[in-house]
Amino acid sequence: MTNARTAKTAREKAAQMRADVERKAARKRALVAGILVLVVIALAAGSVIAIRSLQSKATAAPANLVDGGILAGNASSTTTLEIYEDFQCPACQSFENSNGALIDEYAKGGKVKIIYRPVSILDWASTTQYSTRSLNMVAAVVNSTPSAYPALHKALFANQPPENTAGLTDAQLLDLAVQAGAPKDAVEKAMKDLTYKGWTKTVSNDLSKRFPPGATPTVVLNGTKLDNPGPEQLKAAVDKALAG
């Protein structure tokens, strides 16, 4: 036998062995890959089902809502101003500072129907779900004393905590509720039970669906969203609607 032929046979055998090893490894890879894909699909599907089932079925709204929000001004007016706000939202605090006096005028003037629509979209900007806790407290107040809302929402914005902090404690929120004239025991219980938590999620999702991206503040005049209005633009728009 020549060296060349021996060498060739050896090379062929080596190539054959390498091919076998590679085939086995490939089979193992395919099997693990298949299992992995199934596991990820199961996890994703499972998480969808789990989240859905864990979501509270209790979405009871507080009493005294008008059009699903809190009324100020004249309920029979044909000019409707809706204001979506979140009590943790700094931009809403700015909006309140700039436009609060004007909106109060319209409420007292009796010509405009104002619907406040507080939402809870900023729990991630708080270490204690402040958005949800504060809105839940407000819902409890509205449930008994809806006329307290304008003063209460001013107080909440005046005492707005910075983002990414613990925010006002439940005790402090309860104080604000009592100062606004709501019954202490009822509000305290609703806060402890987070009675209106489901409702806070519903209204937040409603904003997201009605006016994507569902940011706050969102100001809506007769169904049309206004674009970040300052007091001049807001006055011009509302007065035009009143005249129209």
Next chain:
Amino acid sequence: MTPFLTRWQPWLSTAGRLFLAGVFVLAGWPKLLDPDGTVRSVRAFQILPEAVVPAFGYALPVVELAIAVLLVIGLFTRAAALAFAGMMVMFLVGIAAAWARGLSIDCGCFGNTGATVVDPVPGYVKDILRDLGYLAVALAVAGRPRGVLDADRLLGLAPADPRDADVEHAAS
């Protein structure tokens, strides 16, 4: 590859895949804790039909965390890195589409936001550049997935390393 890259490739790959895993843990974990918020963020892009928005929003953090786990332990590193890259492309398309259509949203990639963004463009540019950077790292890891102490190697799952071919040529 340069001698430096050849020598350090396993360490660089490992660093790369741990970095990517960290990105997806930081992105996915807050999303998992706030499923409704995540769904609202997905809806904000106004790309998917409403019928699939909730399912997508619920599943997204789970997929991100699953890819992160694979990258940490180095199992199916190439596939996980490619999946990461694919998701970066998806996010880039979403941001570009929102920008092109004049939508005003914060990306919401790392948790969600409620504040109205007055001029979203700087945010869009920042997010696009960041995601392009992540995409580059993901493609690099996918190109050279072999790392230091990864499950692929331990389980004998690694595809044939091109460097072994050099050794064989030298031997025969």
